[in-house]
Amino acid sequence: MSVLEHSDQVTMDTRMVFLRVMAEASAHNIWLKPEQTITDLMRKPFGFAGEPISVYRVVVGSEETRAIAAHYLTLNRSSYQTVWALRIELQDLHTIGMSVRETPGDTGVADIDTKHHDLIGDQATFELLTRHLYDRIRHGEDRLRVVGTTQLVHQIQDFLNAASGIVSEEARARCLRLAHLGGL
């Protein structure tokens, strides 16, 4: 094995995470600021109703970007905007006693819809999860993933080039609208 191959293997991130994809471009900043209240932190990603929370179980890296782009199609937009995601690890869920269940996704991208799950917990459990994630970020862990317009454009083109059966007709129509009107 060459030094380069060895180096690639060492640096490759194969972490599996649950991604909670968020639509508001700059809202991740709140997670980087000190002394935020748990109420403010959990309002957008989890809410206060203790309802199932939609996530995708993916490998950190390009699969993560693909899931975020597929989720972007559900936003039904005609232009590209930066989006971001919270990375939740299985160990986080074990630590706080939160359940997860496999459920069908609705992005229209077949390989991503099979990775859809729901986080299941009451309000108190989601508070614990929020506190835990905020703490992990404070300790320097890489729990926020931002995907900009350049990455989205690339992934949308990838969906358009996909073999039939991978991307539904509706998702394809949304990809085409983005490709034609997206402004990039």
Next chain:
Amino acid sequence: MSNALLPPADSLTSRGGGVEREMADSGSGSQRSHGTVISRTPPHYSLPLSTPATLTSGGITDRDFANEFQSEPFTAVDTLLLFSRLELVSKSKATQWVFPLLVQERGEIRSHLYRALLTLGEPKAILDVALAAYEQYGNEDRLTRAASLLMDLGARAFPVLRILARSNRSECTFFVPIIAGLSGVRPQDRLQALAHLARNPHIAVRHSLLEAAQALPSPEAISLLHILSQDPDEEIAEEARECLTHLEA
């Protein structure tokens, strides 16, 4: 943020949150999704299954609908649509009952609910229930699903979006791309709504507008970027000036 920001005639009611809680309480024991790993307690049905005939004679309440939805979700939605066509329940009320389920359900039933909301075609009710429920329970899925529906409803959603644009609410950020991209809207009307958003007090809204402006036709983009180039947030102002330089070159 309080709904009092909007004038009474434009007010986005708080009824939606109450309806959502009623629906959630009623459905808290449901087994809804495929591939369930954990299970919940089966629901207790206090009412018999309704049929169009029985409901026609006695009307339909949100509780009736919620109970029927627990056992026969597709039939319950179809029956509600029938009732709204027969004007036995208003489209607005039906929308208030169906929308909360869109956030909670998965798979085929979610698609069915989405199509039902498009059939009901009530943009104001969608926005009312989404904003009120988000204010009470959070979870931005409520707003992104509402935005997607309004996008599919097209130009007829624009009047409520224009009211929202004037409201100065922070939630406008989720609707900026929809207002910028809605088809069938006169350019001057769109620009007027977007200009309101350019003066929204929340940075996230103006930041979203900055990104959306870059996909607009040049004349509209330039008008907006001129406003944003004077933004009190230096980062937004500087990026707007950069975009202007590029567009006007």
